[in-house]
Amino acid sequence: MSDMKTNHAEQPETSRRHFLDWILKGGFLATLLGMFLPALTYLWPVTRRGPVGGMVEVGREDDLAVWGAKKISIGESPMILLRTPQSFKAYSAVCTHLGCLVEWSADKRLIECPCHAGFFDVEGRVISGPPPKSLVGHTVRVVDGKIFVKL
Amino acid sequence: MSHHRNLNHQAAHFITNERGSFFVYFGILIILLFLSTHPLFANTDNENQCIACHSDYWEEMQASIHSRNGVACQDCHGGDPAQADQALAKGPETGYIGVPEKDQAVQRCGNCHANVEFMNPYGIRTDQLARYLTSTHGKRVMVDHDMKAAACMDCHGYHDVIAVSDPNSPVYPSNVPKTCNHCHGNERLMEPYHHPTDVFDQYRESVHGKALFEKGNLAVANCAACHGSHGAVPPGVKDLGATCGKCHVNEKKYFLESPHAAAMVEGKFSECTSCHGFHDVQHPTAALYEKACLNCHATGTTEYQLGQAIERELNNAEQAFEKTKGTVKQAAIEGFFVEEEAANLEEVKTHLIEIKSVQHTLNNHFLTERHDAIVKSTDEIERSIRHKRLSHKQRQWMLVPIWVFIVIMVLVLYRKYKQLKNQKD
Numbered sequence: 001m002s003d004m005k006t007n008h009a010e011q012p013e014t015s016r017r018h019f020l021d022w023i024l025k026g027g028f029l030a031t032l033l034g035m036f037l038p039a040l041t042y043l044w045p046v047t048r049r050g051p052v053g054g055m056v057e058v059g060r061e062d063d064l065a066v067w068g069a070k071k072i073s074i075g076e077s078p079m080i081l082l083r084t085p086q087s088f089k090a091y092s093a094v095c096t097h098l099g100c101l102v103e104w105s106a107d108k109r110l111i112e113c114p115c116h117a118g119f120f121d122v123e124g125r126v127i128s129g130p131p132p133k134s135l136v137g138h139t140v141r142v143v144d145g146k147i148f149v150k151l
Numbered sequence: 152m153s154h155h156r157n158l159n160h161q162a163a164h165f166i167t168n169e170r171g172s173f174f175v176y177f178g179i180l181i182i183l184l185f186l187s188t189h190p191l192f193a194n195t196d197n198e199n200q201c202i203a204c205h206s207d208y209w210e211e212m213q214a215s216i217h218s219r220n221g222v223a224c225q226d227c228h229g230g231d232p233a234q235a236d237q238a239l240a241k242g243p244e245t246g247y248i249g250v251p252e253k254d255q256a257v258q259r260c261g262n263c264h265a266n267v268e269f270m271n272p273y274g275i276r277t278d279q280l281a282r283y284l285t286s287t288h289g290k291r292v293m294v295d296h297d298m299k300a301a302a303c304m305d306c307h308g309y310h311d312v313i314a315v316s317d318p319n320s321p322v323y324p325s326n327v328p329k330t331c332n333h334c335h336g337n338e339r340l341m342e343p344y345h346h347p348t349d350v351f352d353q354y355r356e357s358v359h360g361k362a363l364f365e366k367g368n369l370a371v372a373n374c375a376a377c378h379g380s381h382g383a384v385p386p387g388v389k390d391l392g393a394t395c396g397k398c399h400v401n402e403k404k405y406f407l408e409s410p411h412a413a414a415m416v417e418g419k420f421s422e423c424t425s426c427h428g429f430h431d432v433q434h435p436t437a438a439l440y441e442k443a444c445l446n447c448h449a450t451g452t453t454e455y456q457l458g459q460a461i462e463r464e465l466n467n468a469e470q471a472f473e474k475t476k477g478t479v480k481q482a483a484i485e486g487f488f489v490e491e492e493a494a495n496l497e498e499v500k501t502h503l504i505e506i507k508s509v510q511h512t513l514n515n516h517f518l519t520e521r522h523d524a525i526v527k528s529t530d531e532i533e534r535s536i537r538h539k540r541l542s543h544k545q546r547q548w549m550l551v552p553i554w555v556f557i558v559i560m561v562l563v564l565y566r567k568y569k570q571l572k573n574q575k576d
Contacts, residue, residue, distance in 0.1 A: 020567050027560045076493035093497075100501040115504040117400035130370070130398065 055148035069104030282382035392422030405511035
C-alpha cells in the first residue's frame with residue numbers, strides 16, 4: 001500500500017521532469033534558430049544580388065534595344081539608362097533646371113525634360129532650354145550580359 | 152704653364168661672353184622689329200601725331216578692344232596721323248571729320264563691323280548695322296536725324312569700348328538694363344517720345360530682374376532679350392508670345408491650344424501680358440486666376456468659374472505634394488527607409504511642375520487628369536509610409552512574446568536547476 005503511494009508520487013514527478021526537459025529542448029532549438037536565421041538572411045542576398053564595388057545591377061543587356069531607354073531607380077536616385085550603338089549610358093533623371101524627371105525622346109534621340117522643354121544629348125549635355133548644366137552621369141559596366149550602374 | 156692656361160681660359164670666356172652678348176642684342180633687335188610691325192604697336196606714340204594734342208583720348212583708348220586690334224584715331228575721325236602739322240593732319244584730302252555726328256559714327260562703325268571679310272577673323276556677326284537700320288533708334292538717327300536717339304557708342308562706349316563678353320562692358324547681360332536706363336530713365340530725354348521712365352524700377356522688382364541682379368542668372372530675360380539689341384523695337388501685341396516663347400517654350404505651346412489663342416489672332420488678347428504683365432512680371436501663383444480673369448470675365452461667368460476650378464486644382468495638387476513631402480521627410484528623420492517613396496515623390500514633383508505649363512491650355516480635362524495623378528501618387532506614398540509605421544509598431548509588439556519566452560525559459564531553467572540540485576542532495 002505504501003509502495004503504491006510512492007509510485008503515485010513518483011509518476012507526476014517524472015512527467016513534470018519530462019515536461020521541463022521538452023520545454024528546455026524546444027527553447028534551446030528556438031534560440032538556435034533565432035541566431036542562425038538572421039545570419040543566413042544576412043549572407044544570402046550578398047551572394048545573390050547585393051552591391052559589388054558600389055555597382056548595382058539594373059537589368060540585362062538584351063532587355064534594352066539600341067536607342068532604347070528605361071527609367072531606373074537606385075535607392076532614392078531616379079536615373080535614366082539608355083543604349084547607344086556603342087555603349088550604355090546612365091544619367092541622373094533629375095533635370096538640372098527645376099528638378100523634374102527627364103524622359104527619353106526616341107524620335108529626337110534626345111533626353112527631354114517635360115516641364116520646360118530642356119533637351120540633353122546622349123552625352124547628357126544641354127542642347128537647348130533652361131537647364132544650366134549637364135545631367136550627372138554614372139558609370140555603366142556590362143558584365144556577362146548584366147548591366148551594372150555605379151552610384 | 153698654369154698661368155698661360157689661365158689666360159687662355161679667360162680669353163675663351165671673354166669670346167664666349169661677347170658672342171653671348173651679341174646674340175642677346177641681336178635677339179632684342181629682332182623682337183623690336185617684330186613688335187614694330189605688330190598691329191598692337193602699329194600706331195605708337197611716335198607715329199601717331201594725334202596723341203601730341205589728344206593724349207587724354209589716347210589714354211582712354213589704351214584698354215579698348217579697338218586699340219588692341221590696331222584701330223586708331225583716323226579710322227573713326229579721319230585725318231592723317233603721320234602729319235605732325237595740325238593743318239596737314241586735318242587737311243581736306245585726309246577725310247578728317249572731327250567729332251562725327253551720330254549718323255556718321257554709325258556708318259564709321261559699320262565700315263568695319265558690317266564688313267564680313269574684315270570681321271571674319273574676329274568671329275563677330277556683321278548684321279548689326281543692318282539690324283540697327285530697322286530699329287526705332289536707327290530710324291530716328293539715320294532717317295529723322297534725331298541725334299538724341301541711341302547709336303552704337305551710347306551703349307558700347309566711345310574710346311573705351313571693351314569686348315561684350317567683358318563683365319565691365321555696358322552691354323554685358325547684367326549691365327544691359329542699367330545701360331538702357333541711362334536714356335530710358337531720363338525724364339527730360341524721354342518726354343518728347345512719351346515714354347515711361349520707370350521701366351527699370353519695374354524690371355528690377357520683376358522675377359526677371361531679381362534673377363538677374365540678385366541671383367546673377369545671365370540667361371534671364373533683360374531688355375534686349377525681348378526688344379532686341381541692335382534691332383530694338385517695342386514688341387507688338389502679336390510678337391509678344393514669340394518674345395516670351397523664346398524661353399518659355401512649353402507655356403507658349405500649351406497656350407496655343409487654349410481658347411485665348413483665337414482671341415489673340417483677332418488682336419483682342421495679348422498672349423502673355425494680359426495675365427502676367429510685362430516689365431513688372433512676377434512669379435505667378437494660382438492666385439493669379441482670381442485677379443487676371445477679372446480683367447475680361449465677370450465673376451458669374453463660366454469662364455471665371457473655370458478659372459476658379461483650375462485654381463482649386465492647382466492649390467490642391469500643391470498642398471498634397473507639400474504634405475507628402477513633409478511626411479516623407481519626417482519619416483526619414485525618424486529613421487525609416489524611404490528611398491522608394493522619395494523617388495516617387497520626385498515623379499509627383501515633375502507632374503506638379505508640368506501642370507504649371509499645362510495650365511496654359513485652360514483645358515480642365517487635361518488638368519484634372521494630372522491633378523488626379525498627383526493626388527493618387529501622394530496618397531500611395533502616404534499609405535506606404537503609414538504601412539511602414541504600422542509594421543514598425545508591430546515589430547515593437549513582437550518584443551512582448553520574445554520577453555515572455557525569455558521569462559519562461561528563465562523560470563524553467565531555474566526549476567530544472569532546483570530538480571537537479573534535489574537529485575544530487
